[in-house]
Amino acid sequence: MIATALFTLLALMALAIPVAAAMGVLGLVLGNMYAMLPVSRVAGEIAWTASNEFLLVALPLFILLGELLLRSGLAERMYESLARWLSWLPGGLMHSNIAACAMFAATSGSSVATAATVGTVALPQARRFGYNERLFLGSLAAGGTLGILIPPSINMIIYAVLTNTSVPRLYLAGIVPGILLALGFMALIALACLWRPAWGGERITSTLAAAFAGLVHLLPPLGVFLVVVGSIYAGVATPTEAASLGVMAGLGLAAWNRTLSWPMLREALLGTMRSTGMIMLIIVAAYFLNFVMSAIGLTTRLTDTVQTLGLSKWQMLFAVIVFYVILGCFMETLSMMITTIPIIAPVMQALGFDMVWFGIVVIVLVETALITPPVGLNLFVVHNLRKSGSMNDVIIGALPFVAAMFMLLLLLALFPGLALWLPSVVSQ
Amino acid sequence: MRAALDTALGLARRGSGHAALAGGLLILAAAVLVSVDVLLRKLASVTLGGADELSGYALAIGSTWSFAFVLLNRGNVRVDALYQRLPQALAAVCDMLAILSLLVFVSLVAWHGGGVLAQSWNVGARSNSSLAVPLAVPQALWWAGYAWFVGCAVVLLLRGAVSFFEADWPAVNRLMGARSIEEEAADELGSAVQSLGAGRQP
Numbered sequence: 244m245i246a247t248a249l250f251t252l253l254a255l256m257a258l259a260i261p262v263a264a265a266m267g268v269l270g271l272v273l274g275n276m277y278a279m280l281p282v283s284r285v286a287g288e289i290a291w292t293a294s295n296e297f298l299l300v301a302l303p304l305f306i307l308l309g310e311l312l313l314r315s316g317l318a319e320r321m322y323e324s325l326a327r328w329l330s331w332l333p334g335g336l337m338h339s340n341i342a343a344c345a346m347f348a349a350t351s352g353s354s355v356a357t358a359a360t361v362g363t364v365a366l367p368q369a370r371r372f373g374y375n376e377r378l379f380l381g382s383l384a385a386g387g388t389l390g391i392l393i394p395p396s397i398n399m400i401i402y403a404v405l406t407n408t409s410v411p412r413l414y415l416a417g418i419v420p421g422i423l424l425a426l427g428f429m430a431l432i433a434l435a436c437l438w439r440p441a442w443g444g445e446r447i448t449s450t451l452a453a454a455f456a457g458l459v460h461l462l463p464p465l466g467v468f469l470v471v472v473g474s475i476y477a478g479v480a481t482p483t484e485a486a487s488l489g490v491m492a493g494l495g496l497a498a499w500n501r502t503l504s505w506p507m508l509r510e511a512l513l514g515t516m517r518s519t520g521m522i523m524l525i526i527v528a529a530y531f532l533n534f535v536m537s538a539i540g541l542t543t544r545l546t547d548t549v550q551t552l553g554l555s556k557w558q559m560l561f562a563v564i565v566f567y568v569i570l571g572c573f574m575e576t577l578s579m580m581i582t583t584i585p586i587i588a589p590v591m592q593a594l595g596f597d598m599v600w601f602g603i604v605v606i607v608l609v610e611t612a613l614i615t616p617p618v619g620l621n622l623f624v625v626h627n628l629r630k631s632g633s634m635n636d637v638i639i640g641a642l643p644f645v646a647a648m649f650m651l652l653l654l655l656a657l658f659p660g661l662a663l664w665l666p667s668v669v670s671q
Numbered sequence: 672m673r674a675a676l677d678t679a680l681g682l683a684r685r686g687s688g689h690a691a692l693a694g695g696l697l698i699l700a701a702a703v704l705v706s707v708d709v710l711l712r713k714l715a716s717v718t719l720g721g722a723d724e725l726s727g728y729a730l731a732i733g734s735t736w737s738f739a740f741v742l743l744n745r746g747n748v749r750v751d752a753l754y755q756r757l758p759q760a761l762a763a764v765c766d767m768l769a770i771l772s773l774l775v776f777v778s779l780v781a782w783h784g785g786g787v788l789a790q791s792w793n794v795g796a797r798s799n800s801s802l803a804v805p806l807a808v809p810q811a812l813w814w815a816g817y818a819w820f821v822g823c824a825v826v827l828l829l830r831g832a833v834s835f836f837e838a839d840w841p842a843v844n845r846l847m848g849a850r851s852i853e854e855e856a857a858d859e860l861g862s863a864v865q866s867l868g869a870g871r872q873p
Contacts, residue, residue: 255772257750258753258768259750259753259762259765259766260749260765261747261748261749261769261773262749262750263747263776264747264772267775267777267780268775271775283783284783285783287780287782287783288783290783290817291731291787291813294730295727295731295809297723297726299730300727302730303698303734304701356859479709484705484706487702487706487726490699491706512692512695512696515695516694516741517744519694519734520691520737523730524734524738524747524777527780531780572752573752574748577748617752618752620852620856627857
C-alpha cells in the first residue's frame with residue numbers, strides 16, 4: 244500500500260502534474276483501490292469546511308499585507324536610514340541589507356516579497372560603491388528568507404493549520420532564532436570583509452545628526468509590526484484579526500506615502516488572489532488526500548513503518564532534515580510544506596519532539612530551500628533584479644549563508660530553548 | 672472551431688480576471704469587517720458578532736473565484752525538474768495531462784460540492800451561530816467558483832488540444848505550460864520595481 248502510494252505520487256509529480264491535482268488524483272486512486280466505502284463523496288464536504296476556516300483567512304490577509312507593503316514605498320526610506328547606522332561595519336551596506344530584510348520581515352510574512360522589496364532598493368548601490376557582487380547578492384537572497392522566520396509568517400500559519408499548533412506560540416518561537424540568524428548573517432559578512440577588505444566596497448560616511456534624523460523612517464515598519472504582532476500578544480487579537488488590522492495599517496501607510504491608488508490596489512488584490520487560489524486548491528486537495536489516507540489506514544501504517552525502522556529521535560531528525568534539503572531542491576516551498584507536514588509532523592510528535600520547536604526547524608529548512616539551486620525562488624528574484632551576469636554568482640554568494648542556516652539548525656537541536664524559551668515566558 | 676474556442680478563451684480570461692478581483696475585494700471587505708469588529712470590541716466593548724463567520728465565507732468564495740484565474744495564468748505549482756528537460760512534444764503531453772488531471776479532480780469536488788449545496792438548500796440549513804445564515808447562500812457562491820473553473824478548464828483543454836494536434840508545441844506551452852521559475856521571479860519583481868517608481872513620485 245505504501246509502495247503504491249509513493250510510486251503513484253512520484254509518477255504524477257515527475258509528469259509535472261500540478262501539485263494540487265497530483266494529491267487529489269492520488270486520493271482518488273487510493274480510495275478506489277483500498278477503501279471499503281466510496282470516499283470521494285466526502286470531497287465536497289471537505290472542500291467546504293477546509294476553505295471557510297477562520298484561521299486560514301489570515302493567509303490571504305497576510306499575502307495582501309505583503310503585496311501592499313511591497314508597493315507602499317516603505318522600504319526605500321527604511322533602507323536609507325538603516326544604512327546610516329550600519330555602514331561603518333566591515334561590509335558596509337551589506338549589513339543594511341540584512342537589517343532591512345529583518346525589519347521588513349517583521350511586517351511581512353513572505354520571504355520572496357522581502358527579498359524583492361529590499362533587493363530592489365539595495366542592488367543599485369552594489370555597483371555604485373564597488374561591492375563584491377557575489378556576496379552582496381547572496382546577502383539579499385539570504386536576508387530575504389528571514390521573512391518567514393521573523394513573525395508574521397505565512398508559512399507558520401500553514402504549519403499551524405496542518406499540525407494544530409498555536410500561531411502565537413510559533414510567532415514567539417521564531418523571534419529569537421530570527422534575530423540570531425540575522426546576527427549570524429551579519430557576523431559572516433563582517434568576517435568575510437575583514438578577511439578580504441576589498442569585498443566591502445567604499446566606506447559611506449554619515450553624520451550622527453543625520454543618522455538620528457533618519458530614525459523617523461523606521462517608525463512606519465515598527466508601527467506595522469506593533470499592530471500585527473503586538474496586538475496578538477497584548478491579547479487583543481487572534482492571528483486573523485491581527486492580519487486584518489495589518490491590512491488596514493498597510494493601506495494607511497500607502498495612503499500616507501501617496502502610493503495608494505486604484506491601479507495599485509487592483510494589482511495588489513490580483514496578486515493576492517493568484518497566490519491564495521493556488522494555495523487554497525492545494526489545501527483542499529491535501530485535506531482530501533489526508534482524509535483518504537487515514538480512512539484506509541495508510542497514515543497509521545506509515546507511522547508504524549517508521550517506528551519499526553528503529554531510528555532514534557536524533558537519527559530521525561537528521562533523516563527529516565536531509566529529506567527536506569533534497570525535496571527543497573525540487574519543490575515550491577508552500578506546496579512542499581502542505582504535502583509533507585501532515586505525514587511527518589505526527590511521526591516527530593510520537594518521537595517526543597515539541598511541535599512548536601519542530602515548526603521552527605521546518606521554517607529554517609524552508610529558508611534553505613529558498614536559496615539552494617535549482618529552484619530556490621529567492622535566488623531567481625535577486626538574479627532577475629540584476630538583469631545581467633551569471634546565475635552562478637547569486638548561487639555562490641548565497642552558499643555561505645546556507646552554512647549559517649545549518650549552524651542555526653544545530654544550535655536549535657542543542658538548545659531547544661532558543662525557540663521555546665520566549666513562548667514559555669509569555670504564556671506564564 | 673478554432674475561432675470559436677479563441678473567443679471562448681478570451682471570455683474565460685476576462686471573466687476570470689473579474690472574478691478574481693471580486694474575490695480580492697471580498698477578502699478586503701473581510702479585513703475591514705474584522706478590523707471594525709476588533710476595534711469596537713476593545714475600545715467600545717461592543718460585539719458585532721459574526722465577523723469570523725462572514726470572513727470564513729469570504730475566504731471560501733474568494734478562493735474558488737480565483738481558481739480559474741490561477742489556471743489561465745498558469746499559476747498552479749508543478750514540479751518541473753524533469754519536465755524542463757523533456758523535448759517540446761513530450762512536455763506538451765505533460766501539459767495536456769496536467770489540465771486533464773486538474774479537470775478530473777476539480778470536477779469531482781465540484782460534483783460533490785454541488786451535493787453539499789443541494790442538501791443545504793433542501794433542508795434549509797442555517798449556520799450554527801447568532802447570524803443563522805442560510806448556508807445555501809454562501810455555498811451557492813462558493814460552488815459557482817468551482818463550476819466556472821470547470822467550464823474554463825474545458826475550454827482551455829479543447830483549445831490546447833487544437834494546438835496539440837497541429838503539433839504547435841510553443842502554442843501549447845503558451846496556453847498551459849508550466850511557468851519557469853524565471854517567469855515567477857520576474858513577476859514578483861515587476862511589482863517591486865513598479866512600486867519603486869511610484870514611491871519616487873512626490
